[in-house]
Amino acid sequence: MAKPPPPRFVIVQQQPDRRPLIAAVVAAIWLASLAGAWAWATWRAAPQLPKVSAELDAVRATLRERQARLDQLEQREATLQRSDQISRVANKQIQGALADREEEIADLRADVAFYERLVGSTGKPQGLNVHSTQFSPEAGGTWRYMIVLTQNLNRGAVSAGRLEFAVEGVRNGKLTTVGWAELHQRPAAPAQDYSFRYFQQLDGSVMLPAGFTPQRVRVSLRGGDASVEQAFDWRSGATVTGET
Structure with missing residues (x-):
């Protein structure tokens, strides 16, 4: 009797896949090890936490103190800078005032020296007087005059x-x-004011008529305390002393 052929298909019962289970077990073990390590580290560090916290508070207090000190120093520096700026401005103003006073003193000394040269140390005291006249030609045909008045009585x-x-x-x-009026080419031209203690120099410009040859200048002073009239020779560009 012939042996039957083997079956073409064999039914094999499939075993369940255990890889997910193994992975889950490994993950649980790893998490447990982390938790254990954290617990161990916490247990070891717990005795040091109060000391560390106190040191941290002390450092923060020191930082606040130094920040306050820094703010004070910055405020002081700003105040000093402002004070220095004010001092510089005040010093500059004082130097300017001193320079003005020195200039005034120099002008007064020059005036005194000029007056002494005018009247002389042994000169006879005089009341209101025309000390000198001077006429100089200018561009445009005008004449520049300079008249010096003095008094030392x-x-x-x-x-x-x-x-x-x-x-x-x-x-x-x-x-x-x-x-x-004709010299100033203005009808009713106003006279020139003078006011002084020892001397004064008056100046201005006048126009001579065409074809006119000057020979003498007659100066008139009209004041509350005196009236003076003096005549001077005309000399272009030279100071001359006249006679009353």
Whole structure:
């Protein structure tokens, strides 16, 4: 009798996959080891926590103290800088005031020296007086005049009033006097004010008529305490002393 052929298909019972279970067990063991390590570290460090906390508080307190000190120093530095700036400005103002005073003193000394040269240490005291006149030609045909007034009779007293002058000369072969208004080419030209204690220099510009040859200058002073009239020779560019 012939042996039957083996079956083409064999039914094998499949075993369950245990890999997920193994992975879960390993993960649980790893987590347990981490928890144990953390617990062990906490147990070891727990006795040091109060000391560390106290040191941390002390460091924070020191930082706050040093920050407050730094703020104070910065405020002090700002105050000192502001004070230094104010001192510099005040010092600059004082130096400017001293320079102005020194300039005033120099001007006064120059005035005194000029006055001494005018009147001389042995000169005879005089009241209001025209010390000198000077005329210089300018561009444009005008003449620049400079007239010096002095007085040393009433020391400290103020001489005040008004000055006018007329120029005497020849025009078209005839003696002619050119008055103050014509010299300034203005009708009713105002006289020039003066006010001084010892001397004063007055200046300005006038225009001589065409064809006029100047020869003399007659200066008139009209003040509350005195009236003076003096005549001077005309010399272009030179200071001359006149006679009353």
